[in-house]
Amino acid sequence: MLAMADRFRGFLPVVVDLETGGFHAETDALLQIGAVLLDCDETGRLVPGQTLSLEVMPFEGSHIDPEALAVNGIDPTHPLRPALPEEEALVRLFRLVRRALTAHGCSRAILTGHNAFFDLGFLNAAAARSAIKRNPFHPFSTFDTVTLAGVLLGQTVLAKAVTEIGIPVDSGLTHQALYDAELTAELFCRLVNRCQEWIRAAGAVDQVWDRPSAP
Numbered sequence: 001m002l003a004m005a006d007r008f009r010g011f012l013p014v015v016v017d018l019e020t021g022g023f024h025a026e027t028d029a030l031l032q033i034g035a036v037l038l039d040c041d042e043t044g045r046l047v048p049g050q051t052l053s054l055e056v057m058p059f060e061g062s063h064i065d066p067e068a069l070a071v072n073g074i075d076p077t078h079p080l081r082p083a084l085p086e087e088e089a090l091v092r093l094f095r096l097v098r099r100a101l102t103a104h105g106c107s108r109a110i111l112t113g114h115n116a117f118f119d120l121g122f123l124n125a126a127a128a129r130s131a132i133k134r135n136p137f138h139p140f141s142t143f144d145t146v147t148l149a150g151v152l153l154g155q156t157v158l159a160k161a162v163t164e165i166g167i168p169v170d171s172g173l174t175h176q177a178l179y180d181a182e183l184t185a186e187l188f189c190r191l192v193n194r195c196q197e198w199i200r201a202a203g204a205v206d207q208v209w210d211r212p213s214a215p
Helices: 066-072 086-104 116-129 145-153 158-164 177-201
Strands: 011-020 030-040 046-056 108-113 137-144
Touching: 011 086, 011 116, 011 137, 011 177, 030 086, 030 177, 046 086, 046 177, 086 108, 086 116, 108 116, 108 177, 116 137, 137 145, 145 158, 145 177, 158 177
Parallel strands: 011 108, 108 137
Antiparallel strands: 011 030, 030 046
């Protein structure tokens, strides 16, 4: 069975979804973080694992677009919202990811998401604001389920892609960071597992999955 450390060239996919106050990472608030770690089951198939959900305080001077709040339904000023300062939220996320890296023997995490460049941009901007130097995520590479779903399913919208592959969707929960991260994780796992099955069926497993290490 191929170990996670060997499957993606030492990278560990970590599914991340962020809810924000707009589209601009440098100026708009980060409001919610949802993350899902991935594991391998006893047959070597990818499966969603541990999750993390965090509410985040808007950083000082940040911009929040009312139209963004209308979509994600977040009230940043709600007195019962258990929001953490941006730096503390990132420290919790990065600590979880680093533990997973150690457990799987991987060298670096790679952010996996739907339109992953958006989430990575906000994550990198928040880490820079907080002067966090030990960011476990690759600074620019991602795994994007938009591309995978577009090629394999003919769908690029998350809700349509997961429906196409047989994953039920609760429309009342979409645009919540953890729920969207869970949908994305399930979609990523199913697509990767399906590709592996196709490769095995085609008799190309030795060429693709079990290549010898470079000397």
